[in-house]
Amino acid sequence: MSDANRTRLCHVRETTLGVTPGTPRMRTARMTGEQIRFAPTTVQSNELRADRMNSDPIQVDQVNQGAVNGELSYPVDKSPFSDWLESLFCQVWDNTPSFDNDGTADSVITDAGTTADTYAVASGGSAVVAGHLVRATGFSNPANNQIFRAASSTGTTIVGSSLGLTAETAPPAKARLKVVGFQGASGDIAATATGLSSTALDFTALGLKIGGWVKIGGSAAGDKFATAANNGWARITAIEAKALSLDNLPTGWATDAGTGKTVKVWFGDQVKNGLDTIGQTLERGFLSQQTPTYLISRGMVAGQGEFRFESQQIATWSITFQGLTGEATATALDASPDAATTNPIMAAAVNVGRIAENGVAIGGPNYIRSVGLTINNNLRNLGGIRSDGLVGPEDIGKGSVDVTVQMETYFGSSALLNKLFDQTPTNINVRIAKNGQAMVWGLPRLTYTDGTANATGKNTDVMLPLTSMASLDELTNAHILLDRLEYYE
Structure with missing residues (x-):
């Protein structure tokens, strides 16, 4: 059975x-x-038989x-x-940059921490740009599993700042790096009447998508706006170098200069018909x-x-x-x-x-x-x-x-x-x-x-x-x- x-x-x-x-x-x-x-x-045959039987x-x-x-x-x-x-x-999904050993150790991600603040990848590292938030998971050393702001990259490296990594020369089969958002420098990202603005960060370089959704604000006080209502979800309607236009703004949205804040903004992958x-x-x-x-x-x-x-x-x-x-x-x-x-x-x-x-x-x-x-x-x-x-x-x-x-x-x-x-x-x-x-x-x-x-x-x-x-x-x-x-x- x-x-x-x-x-x-x-x-x-x-x-x-x-x-x-x-x-x-x-x-x-x-x-x-x-x-x-x-x-x-x-289908049944339509053949005629004198014995009235079917083929x-x-x-x-x-x-x-x-x-x-x-x-x-x-x-x-x-x-x-x-x-x-x-x-x-x-x-297919329009994915944010990711690097995944996907069952084979030391394949796509080839090192963590041998060079200070650096994760090494086989190729494609330049898709991660300064300001991206990268989530590292699946590494053997707990210190190497963290979320960090990318400071720079090359085709084979993704570099942060003061990450405190432990040298890991053969990252395991579950090791993964994934861009999950972006973060401004202190005071760089502000809330405007129509969305977000920046002084240094270039919104057009981050892989954001028209119609895509963002979650504004991190869990730490220094990573979110002082205006509590601004730390919520919104939809992207236009992307310019220094301005990100949003609708579906959280109730109570207000302008906020973001003074002294390293505001985190989370976004992800998208698929549409x-x-x-x-x-x-x-x-x-x-x-x-x-x-x-x-x-x-x-x-x-x-x-x-x-x-x-x-x-x-x-x-x-x-x-x-x-x-x-x-x-x-x-x-x-x-x-x-x-x-x-x-x-x-x-x-x-x-x-x-x-x-x-x-x-x-x-x-x-x-x-x-x-x-x-x-x-x-x-x-x-x-x-x-x-x-x-x-x-x-x-x-x-x-x-x-x-x-x-x-x-x-x-x-x-x-x-x-x-x-x-x-x-x-x-x-x-x-x-x-x-x-x-x-x-x-x-x-x-x-x-x-x-x-x-x-x-x-x-x-x-x-x-x-x-x-x-x-x-x-x-x-x-x-x-x-x-x-x-x-x-x-």
């Missing part, structure tokens, strides 16, 4: 759609269930599609969930069988994704894949796949820091009970009569990217309902965070398309369920954006 609790789902990114990489490094996915259907498609069914194609469901946690780079989000958005077809091979292993069966699905592309945030519930996701070919085998693609990530599961309400509509947090009297986000790429299978001996489609086509939001609020006033009747464009963003990591979903241009308020029965609340649809936002050139911050204070 097969036990669902002994089912393992593994993943590897494909370079060529439908082709599993040779000797693949599989990574274990986290899930609450899957409904992937890999099966032949058959054997004839296979004419193969179906390879279905959903994987899960609970929301931070999408670690290169993990299955992170790659599936890229497939769903049809675009694009044009790429990004496939993967998925392998389901039914490990409770005496001889495990492995069902392999190739060319799997995320066609639809649903993300739900509901009061008093775990935040959840469901991604539906559409694929090309597959096989059933008794041999795993990778006998020792990477373990699943362990980042904590996030809950709506408890971990949702803010749900905002038109730049203002939704609150009383229209308290929000649930939000659901859906991305549909309108995929379609392509292919004719194959000549390579395989069964299944040969390619996958994409239609429009349709993004909708379903939101249910208490009907406390007519404010939201009026926007439906007036067809007033608006925007919505959802921020969820836990243990110093965050995801921010941004839908910069939406129009409400449906909604009605009803008194459904005695002793019940009147609710307002609203549906909205995304359209092109000229500022961000997107329907939907997702920011992930690997670390913030």
Whole structure:
């Protein structure tokens, strides 16, 4: 027999759609269930027989599609969930500079502390610029695990100041360096009426993104503004050398010269809807069988994704894949796949820091009970009569990217309902965070398309369920954006 609790789902990114990489490094996915259907498609012969019998069914194609469901946690780079989000958005993450030994010691990061205040890397060090905040983790010596402000860099070095590093000539397999923000010198960063300004730091050199989210202020008093209200979240609307324009500013935002402060600002990676077809091979292993069966699905592309945030519930996701070919085998693609990530599961309400509509947090009297986000790429299978001996489609086509939001609020006033009747464009963003990591979903241009308020029965609340649809936002050139911050204070 097969036990669902002994089912393992593994993943590897494909370079060529439908082709599993040779000797693949599989990574274990986290899930609450899957409904992937890999099966032949058959038809019945129309041949006439005098004995009224039927010939054997004839296979004419193969179906390879279905959903994987899960609970929301931070999408670690290169993990299955992170790659599936890229497939769903049809675009790869725009990541901040990072250096990761990723399982092989002394490979990408080759030294720490042999030269004072210096981490050595194999290549690409110049992507880190002065002012970047770099987070170092996974080193053997505790002193080498810290967050520091980059002072300089070369192609093979990243240099800080007064870091107190311990010499480590072969950093371990888990060693990692990641840009997680930026920091000004004392008094350099100020809060203006429209965002942030600097005297020395060049905002255009930091890799910031229009429509991206920043968290302003560190945990230490010297690393944040004296105006407490300024130490919060905001969205970037324009980037100039000495000025960073922001909207969705924290309530109570005020000008602050930042005198004597080395203000820290945190930012992360971003993905938004694009044009790429990004496939993967998925392998389901039914490990409770005496001889495990492995069902392999190739060319799997995320066609639809649903993300739900509901009061008093775990935040959840469901991604539906559409694929090309597959096989059933008794041999795993990778006998020792990477373990699943362990980042904590996030809950709506408890971990949702803010749900905002038109730049203002939704609150009383229209308290929000649930939000659901859906991305549909309108995929379609392509292919004719194959000549390579395989069964299944040969390619996958994409239609429009349709993004909708379903939101249910208490009907406390007519404010939201009026926007439906007036067809007033608006925007919505959802921020969820836990243990110093965050995801921010941004839908910069939406129009409400449906909604009605009803008194459904005695002793019940009147609710307002609203549906909205995304359209092109000229500022961000997107329907939907997702920011992930690997670390913030």
